[in-house]
Amino acid sequence: MATTNRAPKLKLSNVSKEFTAPGTGQRTVAVADVSLEIQSGEFICVVGPSGCGKSTVLNMVAGLAEPSSGTIEKDGVPITGPGADRGVMFQDYALFPWLNVRDNIGFGLRHGTPGKELSRSTREERVGHYIELVGLAGSENKYPHQLSGGMRQRVALARLLANGPDILLLDEPLGALDAQTRLILQVELLRIWGETAPAEQRKTAIFITHDIEETVFLADRVVVMSTHPGRVKAVLPVDLPRPREETIRAEPRFGHLAEEIWGLIRDEAYRAIA
Amino acid sequence: MSSAAERQHAGPPQPSSLQTPVLQRELDATHTWQGPGGAKPSQITRWMSKRGVIAIRSFVIFIALWWLLALWVNRPVQLPSPLRVAIALGGLIAAGEVSENALISVSRLGISLVIAAVLAIPLGFLMGLRREAEAIIDPVVELLRPISGIAWIPLALFIFGVGDILPLFILVYVAFFQILLNTIAGVRNVDQRLIAAARTMGVGRWAVLRYVIIPAALPTVMVGIRLAFAAAWAAIIAAELIGAPSGLGFAIEWYRELLMSPKVFAFLVVIGIVGYFADLALRALQRWLTPWAQGTELA
Ligand SMILES: Nc1ncnc2c1ncn2[C@@H]1O[C@H](COP(=O)(O)OP(=O)(O)O)[C@@H](O)[C@H]1O
Ligand SMILES: [Mg+2]
Numbered sequence: 001m002a003t004t005n006r007a008p009k010l011k012l013s014n015v016s017k018e019f020t021a022p023g024t025g026q027r028t029v030a031v032a033d034v035s036l037e038i039q040s041g042e043f044i045c046v047v048g049p050s051g052c053g054k055s056t057v058l059n060m061v062a063g064l065a066e067p068s069s070g071t072i073e074k075d076g077v078p079i080t081g082p083g084a085d086r087g088v089m090f091q092d093y094a095l096f097p098w099l100n101v102r103d104n105i106g107f108g109l110r111h112g113t114p115g116k117e118l119s120r121s122t123r124e125e126r127v128g129h130y131i132e133l134v135g136l137a138g139s140e141n142k143y144p145h146q147l148s149g150g151m152r153q154r155v156a157l158a159r160l161l162a163n164g165p166d167i168l169l170l171d172e173p174l175g176a177l178d179a180q181t182r183l184i185l186q187v188e189l190l191r192i193w194g195e196t197a198p199a200e201q202r203k204t205a206i207f208i209t210h211d212i213e214e215t216v217f218l219a220d221r222v223v224v225m226s227t228h229p230g231r232v233k234a235v236l237p238v239d240l241p242r243p244r245e246e247t248i249r250a251e252p253r254f255g256h257l258a259e260e261i262w263g264l265i266r267d268e269a270y271r272a273i274a
Numbered sequence: 275m276s277s278a279a280e281r282q283h284a285g286p287p288q289p290s291s292l293q294t295p296v297l298q299r300e301l302d303a304t305h306t307w308q309g310p311g312g313a314k315p316s317q318i319t320r321w322m323s324k325r326g327v328i329a330i331r332s333f334v335i336f337i338a339l340w341w342l343l344a345l346w347v348n349r350p351v352q353l354p355s356p357l358r359v360a361i362a363l364g365g366l367i368a369a370g371e372v373s374e375n376a377l378i379s380v381s382r383l384g385i386s387l388v389i390a391a392v393l394a395i396p397l398g399f400l401m402g403l404r405r406e407a408e409a410i411i412d413p414v415v416e417l418l419r420p421i422s423g424i425a426w427i428p429l430a431l432f433i434f435g436v437g438d439i440l441p442l443f444i445l446v447y448v449a450f451f452q453i454l455l456n457t458i459a460g461v462r463n464v465d466q467r468l469i470a471a472a473r474t475m476g477v478g479r480w481a482v483l484r485y486v487i488i489p490a491a492l493p494t495v496m497v498g499i500r501l502a503f504a505a506a507w508a509a510i511i512a513a514e515l516i517g518a519p520s521g522l523g524f525a526i527e528w529y530r531e532l533l534m535s536p537k538v539f540a541f542l543v544v545i546g547i548v549g550y551f552a553d554l555a556l557r558a559l560q561r562w563l564t565p566w567a568q569g570t571e572l573a
Contacts, residue, residue, distance in 0.1 A: 062474050063474075064470050083474070084476030087474060088471070088474045090470075094465075096468060098489045107472070107477075111481045112472070112475035112478075112481070114476060144566070159475075
């Protein structure tokens, strides 16, 4: 897929991000010189140790932060701010504490651009659909503070999907789920992304995770980042066929790929806990 | 009514749902987390009855000490015994004097809280959202804020004379700053991630204000309203004592001049009780308006 000569959906060119601490004026380079071309319909996974700048990259693509240098383009146009075309699922969910599950999921449809042309009943139907999808039926009227971490995460996922963005930016979206729910939602996520649809109908996804097997199961390409400063260390194509079934995890190729990725981050992972 | 800790409340309560403890993430997704409000009913009743017992005991000790002190001082005009005060209170209630004056004072308080809120909340939002507005208005606020409402009474007497306007003016003045400062703090401390989330859903500026910033700041604004009530209730008596022809403060002054101290004390008791119940009502309002901010509610 990376070999097509179409213009990339997303193009990051020499993107760096520096933070300056307000008090001391001390500078941290969070992201250094990241260049990456993502094709329309690609599923990209990003792995790397904590603090290597994964969330920062995602925020810049979302338009919530500006690169200190370099450019980010979507369909050849520089990104100048956030928009509903790039939906974000935040690492800490960012749910609205005063809204119940249903209203959190329907927030963008009700107050944002995604629901502009939809009738009220269509919006409600869509919200109901995603409540079912993430398995929150029965909890529609609960407030975020009444939910477990895993349930909150599913609300955030449903909220993102209900807005129907064509680029999905997911920051450790399944991290708080128990292992079983996680496997189910991985398959579900691939379906929503468009795994069974022709490639040109798929959404574009950037998926941050800590879980190496998750990257192999989901991704077309895996971006491995390293820390201090945050750089792209390697980009690995995952040459496993789609649609991916659960059984793929048992195949030797799956294990080889996971092994290879682990090899790339092992040193830093050990250094981080040493 | 309000403790020192409550007065010093600086930051707004953080929405508890946004701070997920790491351990809690590991909880199974189907398991609903039971917060502090999720304790078993039997535990709650036991705890309540325990608190109730402690409260009654403290109250009884207080009355006993008062009585002993009254016996020891032995000058009923300066310190009447609890019994005399209770009898006086009974008489005043029967004569309708308590309800009449309490109603007047509470209405004054309610009206002035509404006026103060209508003035201070929009101004607080403006100052919280726009640095320029804050830079211009804040110096005036900081200059006026340390001047207590009571200090304005002599000047207000010149301007308004004795009447209904004077206590309203003092109360609005006192309540205004509490609401203003808490509103500014509430707006400033809105979780930026929530605004970011809304913006990535294509929500426009006004909708972000209406549907994110206002509800996010509301718990802190409510704290301001309760602090404003406490400050205004403390000031109302002073304002009515001097500047009004009616109300609880006026009644106290009236009976002081007649040297009827049991009645003066009876009205003091009324002030305490009415204040307590008004605060309970405000708390109920707070719970109703901002149910998600339960855990952060001030004691
Ligand atoms: N708003 C910020 N201000 C200052 N430093 C930041 C900010 N956001 C992130 N950083 C720093 O940038 C680095 C990368 O952070 P982040 O992108 O969150 O990493 P990751 O998501 O990979 O764990 C970290 O060292 C972090 O401390
Ligand atoms: Mg992160």
